Amino acid sequence: MxxxxxxxxxxxxxxxxxxxxxxxxxxxxxxxxxxxxxxxxxxxxxxxxxxxxxxxxxxxxxxxxxxxxxxxxxxxxxxxxxxxxxxxxxxxxxxxxxxxxxxxxxxxxxxxxxxxxxxxxxxxxxxxxxxxxxxxxxxxxxxxxxxxxxxxxxxxxxxxxxxxxxxxxxxxxxxxxxxxxxxxxxxxxxxxxxxxxxxxxxxxxxxxxxxxxxxxxxxxxxxxxxxxxxxxxxxxxxxxPPHYAVRMTLPEPIGRSDDVMAGTQRLLTRLCAKLAANGMGVRVLHLTLRRVDKDAQEVELRLARPLQDAARILPLFERGVGEVDAGFGIDQLRLSAAAVESLPVQQLNHEASSGKDRLDDLITRIGTRIGLENVQRFLPADSHIPERSFIIAAAAFSKSAGAWVATQPRPLRLFPPEGIAGQGPHPPQRFRWRRMALTTGRAMGPERIMPEWWLEDERWRAGLRDYWRIDTREGRRLWMFYTPQSPAWFVQGEFA
Structure with a gap:
């Protein structure tokens, strides 16, 4: 050899x-x-x-x-x-x-x-x-x-x-x-x-x-x-390592957005072919437009998920390209992948993936205006404490948890505990909450939640809580709890 x-x-x-x-x-x-x-x-x-x-x-x-x-x-x-x-x-x-x-x-x-x-x-x-x-x-x-x-x-x-x-x-x-x-x-x-x-x-x-x-x-x-x-x-x-960057030098300067998009399409096709050959997808793209006066304009595109499909990426450049100041003309275009990720091998199924793809494209479009970090989603957390049972994460950099699994029903709205007048371990028959007089129609519970003693939280280290689901005759469905160690009633959530 x-x-x-x-x-x-x-x-x-x-x-x-x-x-x-x-x-x-x-x-x-x-x-x-x-x-x-x-x-x-x-x-x-x-x-x-x-x-x-x-x-x-x-x-x-x-x-x-x-x-x-x-x-x-x-x-x-x-x-x-x-x-x-x-x-x-x-x-x-x-x-x-x-x-x-x-x-x-x-x-x-x-x-x-x-x-x-x-x-x-x-x-x-x-x-x-x-x-x-x-x-x-x-x-x-x-x-x-x-x-x-x-x-x-x-x-x-x-x-x-x-x-x-x-x-x-x-x-x-x-x-x-x-x-x-x-x-x-x-x-x-x-x-x-x-x-x-x-x-x-x-x-x-x-x-x-x-x-x-x-x-x-x-x-x-x-x-x-x-x-x-x-x-x-x-x-x-x-x-x-592969160098994911392509460029195009033009014989004559251009200035119209349509011409810039046409050149970007050619660069995207070449770049995505190189990405596909290596099983990679791009997350951040930089389009650098060099003007004839040697100044450069840059358009950054951050994607909600790694992609290697030029047809899906190209329309996302329209807003950024439309804001470019071409000056006396653009004579060179350079497209580079600033961040890439490996794509898992998967069976292609247009019907199964179309919904998620549309959601990712929507997140990308919104993210180009307000920032991908500001498009957020709720994710479940490993804690039985209501305030710690979820986290907020950027949707573009986290995976959907799918259906949330809970052993007990949880309210759609959760807010800091609000005290109400009540005595004894059983829910009060009549009480006032947010200037409303309410009457208990049906009470389901209690669900006892113990504090996580290993965490430093003064609100929960004080003792346990007994939670009740209360259906009022006025139509409100509340999530209330009672604290036996210091007898008091609170409202913390509301069901739909």
Missing amino acids: FDGTPQNQTRRIISLWFPRLASDRVLRMRAVAGPFALTLKEHNAERIYCLNLDALQAGLHRGMPFSDARAFCHELVSAEADLQADQRLLLTLRRWATRYCPWVGLEGRDGLTLDITGAAHLVGGESALVADIRGRLMRAGFSAVVGLGDTRGAAWALARHGEGVAEVGKPLEALATLPVAALRIDPKTDVALQRLGLRDIGALAASPRAPLARRFGADLLMRLDQALGVQPEQITPLVE
């Missing part, structure tokens, strides 16, 4: 290691004079995760308990580690490294692997390429170690156990004096080899293979063969 390497050309691999990636990320934004370390909680203990050069020189090391580090170095400045931010930075560096070659992959949480085969001559050779990498990273504030060899294993070993460059076709000469840990083996195997007197790769390579295989298994010899080039090891570069 062809792997992209020209015939009769030795592969050349660079391992780029950032020993202080996390601390460099923080210090680039906020410089600290003196020892600095990032901490991470591991096994219920705060430990040093990453530290700068000053902290290393002060005797601190990675994995050291933070309490011991503070006692040992009183001037230590610390902060909490952010692993997600470190990963985002490494992905950014990976994309930057594609300036040297197209094949760039991740190496753990603090390294990159570059396949520069056939690319070094573009910058003046391998020495110039390595010097350029070091110089650019140093100016950007990153500590980086570069290893270059014929194999991924050799480059990794040189980067982490003795920065250097291995000559073409001579990996063993460059690796012979490095410790056996440079072969990417587990710590237990490393300790066992050192006890046998095999402390460097040269001694390991000169030892009989059969006894090593019997004692340590095939993994040790596989790592040795990968480093020396006897067994191939592939580099898997990260695939660039």
Whole structure:
């Protein structure tokens, strides 16, 4: 199988290691004079995760308990580690490294692997390429170690156990004096080899293979063969995410809304085809209209649900396009998807989905005028307390709960409790509420609701409530409750 390497050309691999990636990320934004370390909680203990050069020189090391580090170095400045931010930075560096070659992959949480085969001559050779990498990273504030060899294993070993460059076709000469840990083996195997007197790769390579295989298994010899080039090891570069943006440059400026909508339709068709090919739907669209005076007008469209249907999206642009000031004319249109979501695979059924689609389109149209966050719906909440039995959420960013399930009937209208005159645990026969004299016709209950003692709510921590459904002779159907701990009656809701 062809792997992209020209015939009769030795592969050349660079391992780029950032020993202080996390601390460099923080210090680039906020410089600290003196020892600095990032901490991470591991096994219920705060430990040093990453530290700068000053902290290393002060005797601190990675994995050291933070309490011991503070006692040992009183001037230590610390902060909490952010692993997600470190990963985002490494992905950014990976994309930057594609300036040297197209094949760039991740190496753990603090390294990159570059396949520069056939690319070094573009910058003046391998020495110039390595010097350029070091110089650019140093100016950007990153500590980086570069290893270059014929194999991924050799480059990794040189980067982490003795920065250097291995000559073409001579990996063993460059690796012979490095410790056996440079072969990417587990710590237990490393300790066992050192006890046998095999402390460097040269001694390991000169030892009989059969006894090593019997004692340590095939993994040790596989790592040795990968480093020396006897067994191939592939580099898997990260695939660039799809870029959901299309543009159109016009030979003559346009200014009419109909012409802009026609151009938007063409862009939407291309963009939605790319979305459909990747099983994605768009939630936020940006239509940028560049005028001939180099000014730009932007129309933002936020959808109530992810879509990839150009025919449904296009009419939603009409209001925004109609408000655009075309000036002396528009000569370029650019349409980009600012937010996309994956669409689940589903069986197409026009009759079943038409109602929901129309509702989503209506929410989108209203949302373009007042904001999608202001179009809201009620959703059930996991609580038997009436005031907490529902939440209010934006309809565009939440799913309908369907039919609400309640073990007991609940009123259509719910309001803060309003006190009425009444005595005893049974509903009063006659009472006044909101300046109306009412007479109890039928009473159903009680339904006892206990307070949620684990929540801090003074209204409910006082005690339980006995709820009654009251049908009055005057036609009012009320939801009332009685508080036994402090005898009183209240009205809290009204049924339809």
